[in-house]
Amino acid sequence: MDLFIAIFTGTIIAATPLIFAALGELVVEKSGVLNLGIEGMMLIGAATAVWSVFSGLPVLPAIVLSALAGAVSALLFGVLVLTFMTNQYAAGLALAIFGSGVSAFIGRDFGSDPTTALDEWHIPVLGDLPVIGPLFFQYDPLVYFSFIMFGLISWFLYRTKGGLIVRTVGESPQSAHAIGYPVIAIRYLTVAFGGAMAGIGGAYLSIAYTPLWVEEMTAGRGWIALALVVFATWRPLRVILGAWLFGGMTILQLQGQALGVGVPSEVLSSLPYVATIVVLVIISRNRQMMTLHFPASLGKPFRPAG
């Protein structure tokens, strides 16, 4: 039972940074912008969080700063692709590389020093229940926050006029412009939001998941988040399921390594990535679903006509 609880809670925690980053990217892509730079924005978020904590800030403001740093780096990308209409693929890749460099610079003095970790929130009464308590009610606040964000984003995209506007801007910016919506401004907002979410995801890694700074500590999670959005066919619930799959495989392979399974640890470490991609590819084979939810203008620059 203890092992099950450990694997379950480990899965939820390992999935959290992905959930933040992928949900943010989902909103960005729904508005028709492809930001490949999630990895870079997560690293900037992670390094900013560590820097803030070492500068004496409490954990919560440190997370807010990480979100801001992620948003600012995303806005750099936004200026390039929305105002100057550069190629979104190239600009996104540049952001990924830029983020890696900047984060290494921010974090250069904190190599492997443990940071103050985010405390768990032991929810009164519910958290004291046997089994149920440790399974559901003893996480840190960011885990709960990730679920609140999931609910908010799903509600916003599919139940509000604002979400409808974001989706239609992603389908046909020309039509949205023709009926009078400020396409570029809307896309700036979603891009900044996506950056903030990636920043929080990065901060989660460096002050909750493994409370220390290591260069390149995201280890490809930004790219997995990117793949999650595509293979989840741009639907929030599937993003969550995919993130849990990744988290679950991460924890299982760690347990496997601890138990000394006779497989090289490098192979085990690659399992979460391989398994997530394979499962998601199989799920996303339904072309009808893919086409219906695909933001038709994804990755295409938009130039408002006269």
Next chain:
Amino acid sequence: MDPRLELRNICKRYPGVVANDGISLTVKPGEIHAILGENGAGKSTLMKIIYGATHADDGDIVCDGQLIETHSPSLSRSLGIEMVYQHFALFESVSVVENIALSVREKYDIPALSRKVTEVSERYGLPLDPRRLVHHLSVGERQRVEIVRCLMQKPKLLILDEPTSVLTPQAVRKLFDTLRHLASEGCSILYISHKLDEVQELCDVATVLRNGTVTGTANPKESTSAELARMMVGSEIPETHLDPSVPSADPVLSISTLSASAPDVFGVDLKDINLDVHGGEIVGIAGVAGNGQAELISLVSGERSDHATDAIRLCGTPTGGKSAGERRALGLAFVPEERLGRGAVPTHDLGDNAALTAHREGMVAHGLLNRRKARQFAEKVIERFGVKATGPSTIAQSLSGGNLQKFIVGREIELHPKAILVAQPTWGVDVGAAAFIRQTLIDLSRAGVAVLIISEELEELFEICDRLHVIADGRLSGALNRSEMTMESVGLLMTGRDRNSNGSYDHALSD
């Protein structure tokens, strides 16, 4: 009483062209006012100026006696001016009511809005299910969504830009009933069209434009078609001449029981298509856009060449798995619907564009293109088909629609094909060039070539086709002879209902 709308001396210049030159007109309340003119006469520019989407260089717009200083689409809406675009501004992946919610200034309350949509659509006889996703709708239904969207705003002036180009003849009649109903309630309507018969049937006043200037104002119900046409074109419209056809014994292009599922969800599945085109005849395919034409074209041209195309034979050879290039080698030529981007590379000159499909005509030696020969070929096309271009080094996109279409059709004809597939031969082409292209296609067929034309312009198909099929929802009707081609028969087939299965027209009208 003030006129609903008054234009005084509107001028609009673009680099190289004067789109509108001193245009004045007056629209009274409750009047159906036609703006009649050819493609390129400046109609669409004028409508955009009225709606505020483009600004005039000079001139005044007065609405209900009030001079409009700084114009914009949102000001138009607050003044009660609504516009139905020729190309709809609808979002495919969301529902009808959500589309409408995006452009009305009402509280975002989907159930309440749905009720209102149903109410308005029933009141004006435009049946519409607010919950359906737009991509499931036919083009005619999409237009209904646009019109209902405008009507929800209780407009005082409704602008319609070529609204009937996407409708079956029966649906046109229904639209006219709706517009008359609307006008009787005091709403003014600006009806943009190049179709004389429609304007004569519907409109109270017609302002005729040619080359950006007003060439006349008339009461279309009292004027003859010839009078209106002369104002519109400036000369008599050339007539095409059609000799009886002498079809070859065996079909050159033959399609038997072709079924193919669409490559994407927004496409149309083709079901059991049978079609023969003999040498020496012109066969037409009529139908409202989006009923499988694009899918059929890509299968015949070879842009899609999987084994579904085994059902297509070219000079007796099955084409399954044969690429577009291999089919061209068998004697197929193809003029696609889009001139820029598919028929020609917009930024390349005519010489290079000639080489795109004519490279088989001895232009390539040892894998290298002989550009001198490509230029000669282009020169020959320019000369023989009267393309108004300075020479082979003219950039394709600098040509007018009619001239570029003449060049592309000419290029394909100069390849001496055995069969030619032409999609929308005269879309957006001025009347003179259109008549020339039609006559060229007739002459080509009478020289023994099998000609297949896919078009949405019924008048054009009636004019030049020896036999006519109708495509509806991925199914192709049997062939109609020239004597069987009437607006009624073709219109019924366009709604997807066979004459035999349903004798009355009422059914089709409710579609």
